[in-house]
Amino acid sequence: MNIAFNKVAVIGAGAMGRGIAQIAAQAGSLVFLYDTQAEASLKAKEAVYQVWDSLVVKGRLEAGTVANYKTNLKTASSLQDLKDCELIVEAIVERLDIKKSLFVELENLVPETTVLVTNTSSLSVTAIAAALKRPAQFAGYHFFNPVPLMKVVEVIAGLKTNPEVCIRLTEFAKQMGHTAVQAHDTPGFIVNHAGRGYGTEALRIVSEGVADFATIDRILRDQVGFKLGPFELFDLTALDVSHPVMESIYNQYYQEPRYRPSVITAQRLAGGVVGKKVGEGFYKYTDGKAVVAPEPAVPQVKEFPPVWVSPRATRRLELLQLLKDLGATLETGASPSPHALTLVAPLGFDVTTVAVVERLDPARTIGIDMLFDDAATKRRVLATNPATRSDMRDAAHADAYWPPTLPPDLTCAMQHMLCLQKMGKLSAWCETAAASSPNALWPTS
Numbered sequence: 001m002n003i004a005f006n007k008v009a010v011i012g013a014g015a016m017g018r019g020i021a022q023i024a025a026q027a028g029s030l031v032f033l034y035d036t037q038a039e040a041s042l043k044a045k046e047a048v049y050q051v052w053d054s055l056v057v058k059g060r061l062e063a064g065t066v067a068n069y070k071t072n073l074k075t076a077s078s079l080q081d082l083k084d085c086e087l088i089v090e091a092i093v094e095r096l097d098i099k100k101s102l103f104v105e106l107e108n109l110v111p112e113t114t115v116l117v118t119n120t121s122s123l124s125v126t127a128i129a130a131a132l133k134r135p136a137q138f139a140g141y142h143f144f145n146p147v148p149l150m151k152v153v154e155v156i157a158g159l160k161t162n163p164e165v166c167i168r169l170t171e172f173a174k175q176m177g178h179t180a181v182q183a184h185d186t187p188g189f190i191v192n193h194a195g196r197g198y199g200t201e202a203l204r205i206v207s208e209g210v211a212d213f214a215t216i217d218r219i220l221r222d223q224v225g226f227k228l229g230p231f232e233l234f235d236l237t238a239l240d241v242s243h244p245v246m247e248s249i250y251n252q253y254y255q256e257p258r259y260r261p262s263v264i265t266a267q268r269l270a271g272g273v274v275g276k277k278v279g280e281g282f283y284k285y286t287d288g289k290a291v292v293a294p295e296p297a298v299p300q301v302k303e304f305p306p307v308w309v310s311p312r313a314t315r316r317l318e319l320l321q322l323l324k325d326l327g328a329t330l331e332t333g334a335s336p337s338p339h340a341l342t343l344v345a346p347l348g349f350d351v352t353t354v355a356v357v358e359r360l361d362p363a364r365t366i367g368i369d370m371l372f373d374d375a376a377t378k379r380r381v382l383a384t385n386p387a388t389r390s391d392m393r394d395a396a397h398a399d400a401y402w403p404p405t406l407p408p409d410l411t412c413a414m415q416h417m418l419c420l421q422k423m424g425k426l427s428a429w430c431e432t433a434a435a436s437s438p439n440a441l442w443p444t445s
């Protein structure tokens, strides 16, 4: 196989640089890893060696293959050592001024044919290229953490990038076992732009007191199916990377309010509590594993009220079947009896609004999130409103509803239902809005 780049340099031997060096060496390129801290590149090389050795022990790689990989991966002690490389990948600190001056220095060392790329998460590729004499030879090559496992890389052309460079980078990505995606040079490219809806919004949920970070992680992982919750992801990426990314994207979009960063991460960054790599982020880490506080116990309840389900509930038939399977007594009347637990399942509305608009007794009204179907979710999320009675909340949450004859997966899913408390301020807003225009707020079909 003709490899797109025979000699590759990776500058910055941190979390990203070592991963990029690993997959490039595996593809068959001769790779030189360089870091301003000499011990960082040696440590990174040793760490990659250990990964390969452990894959041999697990029977996933041949010892001979790993021996070849190891000869492909070298460290360099100066930028001078990189001057013959055909591709130089930069994965250093996320600072425009520092990246610019590194590339200016490199451009003076290497021939005109060398391709220079940045692994920046959030800076403008065009802005970095503006400092260069040969911007046509420069592009963004944005990998994800951990690089060997995250199989996508964004290839970003700056305003003056030669399209041939992107074609070559795409080809090389394939040779490294990755899929290249062409992204425009806009703040955050594709993934980190979409990530505003994940990380930044999750921080907003915490700051509004809707749920704590561990609960949000559990919901996103177990109900929605993400591999990592947003706070687990923050800990993996580390806040010294992701907080500046949040600030950078926010400012590049001219202070777009949707992307506003949070004081939560600003404070944690200032305090050095940046994530897994320092042993503490949103979680504390022991032997590289997050220490997660146990979930609060599921309440025990002796008597269960009958359940009435709103006719407007999302996936109503699925919800009724779920309740039947769980042994609940279902009410079929047009409105709930005075003792019924009242279940609503709105999409995009909070429980307070629904209780007001549907004229339900808020003290007995509980919401259940039915956005995802049963096949896709391991949990269901319950939501109270500020007036929900504690006996109703406990009845909805309790495991005695779920007889032991249930299939274990269903029992488990329902036992782990979570309660989210909405704040009083939301209720005040909802009541005002609902009173002025109930029909505008709530769909009638």
Ligand code: NAI
Pocket: 011, 012, 013, 014, 015, 016, 017, 034, 035, 036, 037, 040, 090, 091, 092, 093, 094, 095, 098, 102, 119, 120, 121, 122, 142, 143, 144, 145, 236, 237, 238, 241
């Ligand atoms: P890191 O902090 O783990 O490693 C950065 C390394 O660069 C350090 O070893 C540091 O000594 C070295 N370094 C700093 N300035 C240097 C210079 N002028 N010359 C040579 N080496 C220098 O950082 P990480 O997480 O690997 O991030 C690197 C880049 O990759 C950043 O631009 C970041 O935005 C981007 N990125 C990070 C991701 C992540 O999840 N951590 C994901 C995707 C991109």
